[in-house]
Amino acid sequence: MTKLTSDIFLLQETKLNPEKALEFKKICYFWDGIFQEAHGLARGLGILWNPSHIEISCFASSDFWMAYSIKCKKSNICFLLFNIYGRVKTEDKRKVWSKVSELALSLDLGKVVMVGDFNTILCAEDKWGGLKLPTKVVEDFKDFVTICKVADIIPKNGTFTWNNRRRDFVNIAERLDRFFIGEWWMLNHHSIDSIIEPQCGSDHYLISLNIGQDLERHKSYFKFLxxxxxxxxxxxxxxxxxxxxxxxxxxxxxxxxxxxxxxxxxxxxxxxxxFKNVFAEKARIEGELEVVNSVIMAHGMTNVEFEAEKSLKAQYSDILRREE
Incomplete structure (x- = not known):
């Protein structure tokens, strides 16, 4: 997160209790945040934002989704934002889709952004390896998207946002995390894109969304290393x-x-x-990690990518410890 310059961060499956959530907010310096309490080591949603640029309030929520009202201070644009976690069981997924679509239909669907770990795919191309997903699960998800009248924003630098980090024929990669936007954004903004960020640590990749110039990025802050x-x-x-x-x-x-x-x-x-050499080394590792991850995101993970990523992540972790 420290490398990214977005004004809003959305988190799913935080596994944070109230005390841990408070500690996490303190680490984020000037960020404001709203966290939903986890249940043991499961669930938990959260949002962090830059209060200099964004105003946010949560107006509805459940254990698996949260709905926010967003105002961009510079442009005065207001819109709705949904943070969603798709449950694992099929019947539980349907309950989430039903509740979110019911609420969305009562609101201004044009100015909406939906983001989350939906735990399912929209088409066969969204999955590499493993068993084929039941058709009914995929169809339910497609129906949800159709009802909400939102468009899927396909990342411009890859396909898969989740990888089980295993080698060769047991490797499974899927596009589980994604952004959906309402038609208002497409009619009023020519610049809309999504990027899968380089992976380091989790089986999920961070994904970012850029919409025009209204969600303007902030300048990086000074940090004592x-x-x-x-x-x-x-x-x-x-x-x-x-x-x-x-x-x-x-x-x-x-x-x-x-x-x-x-x-x-x-x-x-x-x-x-x-410390020029340290930062040059960090930039080199980040570049090599990005190349390896671009291959994994596009084609899955072979033994070659597994070993390369493992070595680079160990080097990267060592440099990060020196920066903390």
Missing amino acids: SMWWLDPTLLSHIKNWWCESNVFSGSPSFKFTKRLQFIKRRLKEWNNSS
Whole structure:
């Protein structure tokens, strides 16, 4: 998440109790969030957003879906957002589709976005390997999409959003996670696309949706990196920069702000010169992971991709620990 720059994040199967959800929100710095309590080690939905750009309220929910009212502050566009988790059992899926479609039909379907782990596919091309899904399950899902009058946004860089991470003939990959949008977006925005983000850790891939320029992305925030403490000269540098910054005039709060900005700029310069190799290595691994994952998303996982991904993820995890 720290690498992505979306204004809204939606989570399914969080498995977070209230205490863990609160801890998770604290980690996310300036983000606001609403979390639905999990049941033991199952269920749980959540949404995080940037309050500088977005206003959100939840107006309806159940254990497996949440409905939000969204307002984009810059454009003043308001729309409905559904966060959905499709249950595993067929009969339970039907209950979720029925409740969500019933609510959606009572609202403005044009300005709607639906996102989630739907736990089923829409067509045979959405699955690689494993047993064929019962036709009735697929038809039920198609009926749900038709009733809600939404369009499926196909990722432009791959097909499969879930992979069982097993090799060769036992590998199964499916497109379980997806975005649906109402017709208003298609009539009023020429730029709509979905991307499957590089995988690292989960059997599900993150997917992102970009709609025109209204959901404008925010600038990245300054983050103090733990690996800086590995350099014993850090504190002496900060002391020197603090003394160097004592050149501003104005009110005490103005001078303090300017001195902090000065130190921030110096930290970035020092970071680029002292840790350049670390960041270059991280960029290299991310690039190689993206190539491997693009193959897995498009064609499934063979033994070659399994070993390559395993090695790259171990290297990537080591670098992330140094950044925490």
